[in-house]
Amino acid sequence: MAQALETIPNNVDLSSDRRLQRALEQWQPNFLQWWNEVGPDGFQAHQIYLRTAISVEANGWAHFDFVRMPEYRWGIFLEPKEKERVIGFGDVIGAPVWEEVPGEHRNALRRIIVTQADTEPASVEQQRMLGKTCPSMYDLRNLFQVNVEEGRHLWAMVYLLHRFFGRDGREEADELLQRRSGSSDKPRILNAFNEPIDDWLSFFMFTMFTDRDGKYQLAALAQSGFDPLARTTRFMLTEEAHHLFVGETGVDRIVQRCAELMAAGKDPRASGAVPFELIQKYINFWFSLSLDLFGGEVSSNAADFFASGLKGRFREDTLEEHKAVGQTYRMEVPEAGKLVEQEVPLRNAMNEVLRDEYVKDCQRGLDRWNKTLQKAGVKGMTLRLPHRRFHRSVGPCAGLFFDPDGKLISEAEFKAQEGEWLPTAEDRAFVKSLMHPVVEPGKMASWVAAPPKGINGMPIEFEYVRPPDA
Numbered sequence: 258m259a260q261a262l263e264t265i266p267n268n269v270d271l272s273s274d275r276r277l278q279r280a281l282e283q284w285q286p287n288f289l290q291w292w293n294e295v296g297p298d299g300f301q302a303h304q305i306y307l308r309t310a311i312s313v314e315a316n317g318w319a320h321f322d323f324v325r326m327p328e329y330r331w332g333i334f335l336e337p338k339e340k341e342r343v344i345g346f347g348d349v350i351g352a353p354v355w356e357e358v359p360g361e362h363r364n365a366l367r368r369i370i371v372t373q374a375d376t377e378p379a380s381v382e383q384q385r386m387l388g389k390t391c392p393s394m395y396d397l398r399n400l401f402q403v404n405v406e407e408g409r410h411l412w413a414m415v416y417l418l419h420r421f422f423g424r425d426g427r428e429e430a431d432e433l434l435q436r437r438s439g440s441s442d443k444p445r446i447l448n449a450f451n452e453p454i455d456d457w458l459s460f461f462m463f464t465m466f467t468d469r470d471g472k473y474q475l476a477a478l479a480q481s482g483f484d485p486l487a488r489t490t491r492f493m494l495t496e497e498a499h500h501l502f503v504g505e506t507g508v509d510r511i512v513q514r515c516a517e518l519m520a521a522g523k524d525p526r527a528s529g530a531v532p533f534e535l536i537q538k539y540i541n542f543w544f545s546l547s548l549d550l551f552g553g554e555v556s557s558n559a560a561d562f563f564a565s566g567l568k569g570r571f572r573e574d575t576l577e578e579h580k581a582v583g584q585t586y587r588m589e590v591p592e593a594g595k596l597v598e599q600e601v602p603l604r605n606a607m608n609e610v611l612r613d614e615y616v617k618d619c620q621r622g623l624d625r626w627n628k629t630l631q632k633a634g635v636k637g638m639t640l641r642l643p644h645r646r647f648h649r650s651v652g653p654c655a656g657l658f659f660d661p662d663g664k665l666i667s668e669a670e671f672k673a674q675e676g677e678w679l680p681t682a683e684d685r686a687f688v689k690s691l692m693h694p695v696v697e698p699g700k701m702a703s704w705v706a707a708p709p710k711g712i713n714g715m716p717i718e719f720e721y722v723r724p725p726d727a
């Protein structure tokens with residue numbers, strides 16, 4: 258149970274560890290200062306209809322109410338311990354899970370946790386101006402829900418750093434509040450988290466594709482032999498599902514609006530909606546950027562993380578075999594100007610194995626959008642994922658040029674067609690020109706269809722965001 262009267266809501270019995278509690282209570286005002294400085298701009302005093310995690314119980318973990326964001330109760334919640342849980346994969350399979358950090362894995366685990374942690378505040382920073390151009394009050398509320406939960410995910414990771422990594426961990430926790438998305442001086446660790454998200458098409462693409470990378474990273478860590486990490490990421494996944502919902506349905510509503518106009522013989526662009534080809538370009542951009550987050554196709558780090566029981570595969574516990582030795586993974590890699598087949602030891606291909614699951618899941622989302630096109634009566638047009646070699650900055654395809662079908666082409670060929678494949682400055686300007694705030698309850702911007710239903714059983718026209726003095 259959450260102890261609601263404590264400063265930091267938690268189910269980790271924080272009050273029994275005075276040192277830890279004090280350390281976190283010292284970090285808390287810095288977190289709040291960070292939130293006020295670079296969190297959602299312009300709405301800090303508004304009352305938002307938000308859900309707050311209050312426990313981990315399946316049917317009672319979330320509490321919905323109006324809160325001012327700086328007063329949100331960010332808490333620390335781990336899924337309950339499984340009795341006699343053992344490590345489920347790698348060389349140490351069958352050994353009891355670790356309740357403390359094993360010395361030999363300390364650096365690797367710290368790095369894994371810090372990299373995950375860094376994405377959480379980064380996305381809040383990236384999205385901070387979006388409230389000012391929200392397409393509806395419903396969407397405005399969803400944006401803030403995502404933002405406060407990314408804040409809670411930062412808490413979840415900072416707890417691990419403070420609790421298990423001593424002074425180094427505390428220093429890392431401080432640095433998490435010092436780096437800034439897009440800063441030339443102290444940027445966030447991963448590239449996709451330094452891209453600005455200053456229009457809502459990008460926001461929905463980000464929550465569809467980039468948050469979905471998060472889902473797969475968290476799912477791999479949910480298998481970890483370091484039990485506190487496994488338990489905390491499991492609970493984060495519960496919240497993450499809503500972020501992915503926001504992205505997938507957000508794009509779906511943009512597709513729907515575009516499709517309805519096309520089916521009626523109208524030009525989406527002239528009607529203040531997002532044209533089909535622009536949706537495709539944004540998919541190409543955000544999907545490829547998010548693919549990079551999985552790391553290199555062939556990776557000895559990934560092999561080590563798997564071998565030592567730190568990071569498993571997606572739903573490792575449902576697989577038949579958990580050692581991944583003596584097996585290979587076939588992939589095509591560019592070599593001296595052409596693509597060649599390569600057999601890679603399976604453990605070294607773990608990033609690619611996880612990416613496979615991710616790509617499948619993304620394709621499911623695109624199938625849904627294509628259904629929306631069809632249902633509206635648009636024929637012969639489908640949205641598609643670009644090939645995973647397209648527009649990559651990490652792995653063997655980085656620095657080379659591929660078309661969206663994955664064909665190796667020259668830089669000149671790429672440059673000649675880049676504007677058809679990826680958003681141009683003009684495209685971005687057009688998308689931005691559509692971004693005018695719509696805040697009357699129940700009303701929608703011209704470029705997005707209304708959602709089928711509201712949040713937590715509330716009607717779509719519910720006043721999800723109330724002014725400070727209401």
Ligand SMILES: [Fe+2]
Pocket residue numbers: 377406407410471497
């Ligand atoms: Fe998150």
Ligand SMILES: [Fe+2]
Pocket residue numbers: 407468471497500
């Ligand atoms: Fe998220």
